[in-house]
Amino acid sequence: MTRLRRGFDRHWYAYAMVAPVVLVLALLVLYPLARGLWFSLTDANESNIGRTIGPNHIPSTYDFVGLDNYWHILSGAEGHFYPVLGWTVTWTLVCVALHYGFGLGLALLLNQRARFRTGYRIMLILPWAVPPFVSVFAWRLLLNGQEGIVNKALGGLGLPAVAWLSDPTWQKVSVILVNTWIGVPFMMVALLGGLQSIPAELYEAAEMDGASAWHRFRYVTVPSLRPISNTVILLGCIWTFNQFAIIFLLVGQAAGASSQILVTYAYQLAFSGVRDYSGSATYGALILSLLLVFAVVYKRRLGSPAKEGTA
Amino acid sequence: MTMVLDRPVAVEAPVKLRKRGERSRLGSIAYHSVMIVASAAAIFPVLWVIFMSFGDADAWANPSEIFTHPVTSNYGNVLKQHDGFLTWLGNSLIVAICTTLIGVLIAATAGYALSRMRFPGHRPLMWTFLVTQMFPVAILIVPLYNILSSLHLLNSYAGLVLTYCTISVPFCAWMLKGYFDTIPVEIDEAGRIDGCTPFGAFWRLVVPLARPGLAVTAFYTFLTAWGEVAYATQFMATPDKYTLAVGLQTYVGQFKAEWGAMTAASVMISAFAATVFFLVQKHLVSGLTAGAAK
Numbered sequence: 001m002t003r004l005r006r007g008f009d010r011h012w013y014a015y016a017m018v019a020p021v022v023l024v025l026a027l028l029v030l031y032p033l034a035r036g037l038w039f040s041l042t043d044a045n046e047s048n049i050g051r052t053i054g055p056n057h058i059p060s061t062y063d064f065v066g067l068d069n070y071w072h073i074l075s076g077a078e079g080h081f082y083p084v085l086g087w088t089v090t091w092t093l094v095c096v097a098l099h100y101g102f103g104l105g106l107a108l109l110l111n112q113r114a115r116f117r118t119g120y121r122i123m124l125i126l127p128w129a130v131p132p133f134v135s136v137f138a139w140r141l142l143l144n145g146q147e148g149i150v151n152k153a154l155g156g157l158g159l160p161a162v163a164w165l166s167d168p169t170w171q172k173v174s175v176i177l178v179n180t181w182i183g184v185p186f187m188m189v190a191l192l193g194g195l196q197s198i199p200a201e202l203y204e205a206a207e208m209d210g211a212s213a214w215h216r217f218r219y220v221t222v223p224s225l226r227p228i229s230n231t232v233i234l235l236g237c238i239w240t241f242n243q244f245a246i247i248f249l250l251v252g253q254a255a256g257a258s259s260q261i262l263v264t265y266a267y268q269l270a271f272s273g274v275r276d277y278s279g280s281a282t283y284g285a286l287i288l289s290l291l292l293v294f295a296v297v298y299k300r301r302l303g304s305p306a307k308e309g310t311a
Numbered sequence: 312m313t314m315v316l317d318r319p320v321a322v323e324a325p326v327k328l329r330k331r332g333e334r335s336r337l338g339s340i341a342y343h344s345v346m347i348v349a350s351a352a353a354i355f356p357v358l359w360v361i362f363m364s365f366g367d368a369d370a371w372a373n374p375s376e377i378f379t380h381p382v383t384s385n386y387g388n389v390l391k392q393h394d395g396f397l398t399w400l401g402n403s404l405i406v407a408i409c410t411t412l413i414g415v416l417i418a419a420t421a422g423y424a425l426s427r428m429r430f431p432g433h434r435p436l437m438w439t440f441l442v443t444q445m446f447p448v449a450i451l452i453v454p455l456y457n458i459l460s461s462l463h464l465l466n467s468y469a470g471l472v473l474t475y476c477t478i479s480v481p482f483c484a485w486m487l488k489g490y491f492d493t494i495p496v497e498i499d500e501a502g503r504i505d506g507c508t509p510f511g512a513f514w515r516l517v518v519p520l521a522r523p524g525l526a527v528t529a530f531y532t533f534l535t536a537w538g539e540v541a542y543a544t545q546f547m548a549t550p551d552k553y554t555l556a557v558g559l560q561t562y563v564g565q566f567k568a569e570w571g572a573m574t575a576a577s578v579m580i581s582a583f584a585a586t587v588f589f590l591v592q593k594h595l596v597s598g599l600t601a602g603a604a605k
Contacts, residue, residue, distance in 0.1 A: 011431065013509045017424035018436060020417045021484050028477045029443055032454035039453060049457065106349060112334075114342060122589070123350035126357055129588035131538045133556040134577045137563060138360045141570055149359060149374070181356070189592070242447045245540040249560065266449030270456075271545055277453045284450025291445040 039281035040069055046275035062278070069282040078279075080257045080265065081286075088241065088261040091176065095243075096236045098180045100229075103187025108221075110188070111195045128185035136249040139178045140165065171251045171259040179246050187232055194228035195221070230302055237298075238291060262287050357581070364574035385575035394550040396576050399558035402468070402547075406554060407536040409472045414479030414532045415487075415525060422487030423513045427499065437488075443481040448541040451477060456545060466548045474542050479532045486531065490524030491517060530591050537584075555580060 042062045050060035073081045110121055127135060142150050143164035151161040164174045198221065206216045247264045257265060262283060270280035334342060363370060365381040389396045424430075425437060455474055456465070464470030494517055502512035518525070543554045550558070555576075562573040 011428070014424045014428040014430040017420040017428075017510070017513075018432075021421035021480055022436070024417055024476060024480050025439065025443070028473060029446075029451070029481070032451050032458060032477070033446075035454035035458070036450045051460065102349075109342065109346060112342070114334075114339075114346075116343075116346075120346045120350050124353050125589075125592060126585070127353050129585040129592070130357060130581045131534075131556075131584050133538055133540055133559060134581055134584075135356070137559055137573055137577060138356045140563060141363065141574065142356055142359060144568075181352070185353075238445050242445070244448050245538070245556075248540060248544075263447045263449050266447070267452065267541060270449070270453050277457075280449055280453055284447055284453075287447040288445065288450055291447070292442065295441075295445065 036281045036284055039278050040285045041066060042278050043068075044277040044281075045279075046277070049277060065278075069278055070286075073279075073282055073286065081283075084257060084260055084262055084265050087172070087258070091172075091261055092237055092240045094176055095179050095183065095240045096233060098176070099183040099187045099236055099240075100233060102180065102184045104191050104225075106184070106188045107191040107195055108217075110192055124188060125185045127181050128189070132182055132245055133249060135182050136178060136246055139174075139181070140250060143174055165251055168256060168258045175247050175250055175259070178250055179240070179243065182246065183236070183240070187236065190228060190232045191225065194225045198224040234295070234298055237294065241291060241294075242287075360574045360577050360581075363570060364578045366571065366574075368569075368571055370571070385571040386579070389572050389575045389579070392572075394553075396555075396558070396579070398551060399553050399555045400580075402552060403537055403554040403556070405468055406471050406475065406543075407533050409468070410475040410479050410536040411529050411532045413472065413476055414483040415529050417476075418480050418483035418528075419487055419518070419525070420510075420513065421484045423491050423517060425484070425488045426491035427496065428509075437485075440481040440485045443477070444485070446477075452542060452545065455542075459546065465546055466552050468552075471543060471546055471554075474546065475536045475539065478535060478539075482535070483528050483532055486528040487521070487524065490521050490528070493524075494520050527591065530587075 041064060043065050044060070044062040048060065048062040051058055072078050076082060106124060110117060110124070130138075142148055145151070145163075145165075146161055148164070150164065154161060162170055164170050202220045202224070203216055206220050211219065241261075242263050243261070244263050244267065247259070247261060248267070251259055252264055252268075257268075260268060266280045266283035266287065269276045269283065362377060363374065364385055365383065366374065366377040367380070367382050367384070370377050421436075425433065455477070459465045459470045459474070462470075464473070498516050498520070499509075499512045502516045503509070507515065537554075538556060539554075540556045543557045544560070547553050547557055550561070553561075559573060559576060562569045562576070
């Protein structure tokens, strides 16, 4: 007790300063999180949850079912988890790879001395400046049915029109296309910042030693960019894995389970048809655990010096 | 002349000797063609939306007509709508500004404490901030929906602002910690020697120095709140409370598509957003990665 008292005396300033945040997080994040985890252990849905209709309060009648929801989903009996998980992983990997690939390529180009560089830079950043929900609607206009400009352009080239937004397979192509368009500028600007902070002396020294352009890229640029690459790739994976707006707004409401990712699928469970609150909460808990495992593994792998050369 | 011929290497030299960073003619052509294609891909959708916003109701099926009959009626219609664009813009601004203010005000002291003081609970708190940012919308939306519904806060600004605080508070604390780390501790120490309390040093010395960081954090929070779709779509049920991200969905539903209204609204939103964005974009990435790399 005295130790606690002394600790408090010494640190009370710190505690006073973090108190508001801790309070807000406890009320707004931890309490709902606990409730969400509790829901995942029950059979709560729209019809048995407590609610108020006019003056009448209807009490909750859902029951505790233990780990049934998790078992139902993880055993594959529910039928959607593994296909949706597979697509979510593919979606994340493909999107982050495209973001990083295009971002790095354009950053390297923008980092060279050239005419109109500022002009290119401004144009290339534009997709980031437009609010994402606006961009998605813009793309819906472009990819729209028979009359959208993309299909007209394909027609002009003598190619058949593509059902971008209604065919399940093409929906997947469309969401990746749109997400890539929206996400590349961030990577580009982040990596450009990284490139510009590499000291020119390193390149000069490498050139003196007779390193070719490829060698300079491989042995100077790549290692120097590693810290920033690790950060943006980690952020990119988490953001893409949790990306809601693009899929929901582009194909979401009309799409079947096959073009949903875990987050949008869980949202669909919670808010369409008979609202399956427990199923959605279980999905939420599973998504969070996956992300946590991923983040820990990623951090650990980067932390170990043995892997430094291969990362 | 003979001397040059004696050393054939020298003959080639003028061809090969380019200044560092200079390209051959072919290289230049390749460079500019790649850049032009990439830039075109980046700006075309935006230009197309601007172009279409000057078309009448059927123009999306027949774009060439817009050249001959451009109309500005879409803008007028969108602005005139009752419980339409202007209401939604106002709602978006109210919600986003409140979220930003609350986020930055609450998180600033915590960011400072985390940056300067070592106290029991320091690491768990940092971890909490990090983990909260990974929270998928799916895990909090149902409990929050039920809680807000029992508090009668659904379909209200307050409810949405509270919801957004679950995202903005940990994010701001995390970002601001990164910024405060870049301000030398010597400044606080000098303040303390001159008689400031720890809070005084924070308020009088560090906050003024961290103003750019505060601004960038605020801007990011604003952007997040302003573009949020999932919560707003469920929590805001009537058109007078829609935010822009919800309202735009009503233009292009499953069964109808008012592309004229949609494009005109998009142009107005983007013109505003993009202007602000280009003013601050230089600071955006450095801010985010400074916080995240720690």
